[in-house]
Amino acid sequence: MLVLLPPSEGKASSGRGAPLKPESLSMPGLTAAREAVLTELVELCAGDEDKAREVLGLSEGLRGEVAKNAELRTAGARPAGEIYTGVLYDSLGLASLDTAAKRRAARSLLVFSGLWGAVRVTDRIPSYRCSMGVKLPGLGALGAHWRTPMASVLPEVAGSGLVLDLRSAAYAAAWKPKGEVAGRTASVRVLHAPTRKVVSHFNKATKGRIVRSLLTSGAEPKGPAELVEALKDLGYVVEAQAPAKSGQVWSLDVLVDEVH
Numbered sequence: 147m148l149v150l151l152p153p154s155e156g157k158a159s160s161g162r163g164a165p166l167k168p169e170s171l172s173m174p175g176l177t178a179a180r181e182a183v184l185t186e187l188v189e190l191c192a193g194d195e196d197k198a199r200e201v202l203g204l205s206e207g208l209r210g211e212v213a214k215n216a217e218l219r220t221a222g223a224r225p226a227g228e229i230y231t232g233v234l235y236d237s238l239g240l241a242s243l244d245t246a247a248k249r250r251a252a253r254s255l256l257v258f259s260g261l262w263g264a265v266r267v268t269d270r271i272p273s274y275r276c277s278m279g280v281k282l283p284g285l286g287a288l289g290a291h292w293r294t295p296m297a298s299v300l301p302e303v304a305g306s307g308l309v310l311d312l313r314s315a316a317y318a319a320a321w322k323p324k325g326e327v328a329g330r331t332a333s334v335r336v337l338h339a340p341t342r343k344v345v346s347h348f349n350k351a352t353k354g355r356i357v358r359s360l361l362t363s364g365a366e367p368k369g370p371a372e373l374v375e376a377l378k379d380l381g382y383v384v385e386a387q388a389p390a391k392s393g394q395v396w397s398l399d400v401l402v403d404e405v406h
Contacts, residue, residue, distance in 0.1 A: 147366060148304050149357055150264075151257045152314045154232035160214075160272040163222040170270070175299040176263040179292060183261050184218060186282045187274075191215035202280055211275035218272050226257055227267030233347060237354025240267060247361040255357070256303070258317040260288045263296060278316045289319040296321035308367050310334065310360075311395065312353045323395060331395040332370040332386075339383070339401040352402050356382065370396035 168180055191198045191212045198212045199205075214221070227240045240251060252268045260278040265271060281287045300321050309323060309331040323331040336352040338345045359365075359380045367373040374386045383401040 147254050147308045147310060147360070149255050149310045149360075150313050150317075151234070151255060151353075151357070152312070152317045153257050153259050154230040154235055155277070156231055157229050157273045157275075158224070158231050160222040160229075161224050163224050163270065165220050166218065166223045166270070166272050171262065172266045172269050173264065173299050173303060176295050179295040180262055182285060183276070183282070183288065183291065186284050187215055187261060187276055188218055190282065201282065202275060203277070204275065208275070215274055215276065218274055221272035223270040223272050225267060226265045226269050226271050227251070227255075229271055229273055230257060233350035234354040237351045238358050239354075243358070243361060246364070250361050250364070254361070258313055258320060263292050263320070264300070278320060289316065292320040301327050308332065308369050308373055310373065312357070325393055328393050328395050329389065330369045332373050332398050333395050334398045334400060336400045336402060339403050348402055348404075352400060356400065370398070374398065 168177060168184065171177070171180065190201060195209065195212050198215070199209060202211070202215075204211055227235075240248070243251060252266065255267045256264050257267065258264050258278070259276075260280055261274050261276040262269075262271060276288070278288050278292075282291075285291050300323075304323070304327050307330065309327065311318065311323070311331055311333040318333075322328075334353065334356070335344060336349040337343060338348050356377065359382075360376065363376075363380060365376040365380070367376045370386070370388075374384050377384045377398075377400070385399040385401065387397040389396060
């Protein structure tokens with residue numbers, strides 16, 4: 147099982163670990179594309195601060211993020227699972243998983259990123275600020291920048307098992323499963339049951355809980371149909387729509403009344 151996650155907008159501080167080694171990150175096929183984004187982002191943020199804030203879409207209150215980006219090559223690095231914070235990651239609670247669940251997380255979770263393309267939770271990265279919606283002056287829109295290298299690397303990473311896609315739209319644009327991989331991919335929405343609407347807090351928190359439930363239970367669904375049954379066994383209310391034709395993904399709606 148491969149679980150595709152969005153990053154968090156806010157991130158923990160880098161700390162005092164050893165600096166980033168881009169060549170040490172998982173999925174070496176993304177290294178060149180990572181270096182291109184990293185180089186331009188550092189140069190942008192080391193120059194005109196106001197221009198950098200405008201490009202990155204940062205408010206005056208987030209001015210310090212520009213200086214942080216300028217020092218990415220020398221900043222301390224920590225496991226990505228410690229860097230990403232926020233509602234989804236709080237509900238997922240990686241640090242409190244037991245040993246077996248942590249091993250499954252290291253093997254299964256893939257976090258998408260405007261800067262790194264995608265990383266595993268064990269990859270050591272510094273804290274940064276660069277969303278997938280950014281358009282860098284030299285590279286253009288990051289979503290488009292990542293499509294070609296992702297199309298080459300991700301099908302192999304997906305292997306032959308289930309792909310559980312919990313990404314938001316901006317990050318989903320960087321890689322869309324195609325062909326045979328799409329047929330074993332399930333894209334999940336979380337809906338507030340009384341209104342049948344996506345509510346941000348319910349959405350993020352429940353996605354975190356779903357991943358935690360799968361990791362701690364040891365469930366290993368082989369495909370979308372098995373995932374539906376596994377989630378129902380774990381107490382979730384799920385409505386599934388199988389693809390109308392080959393090459394399309396499954397659509398799953400998880401209905402919640404409240405977030406615990």
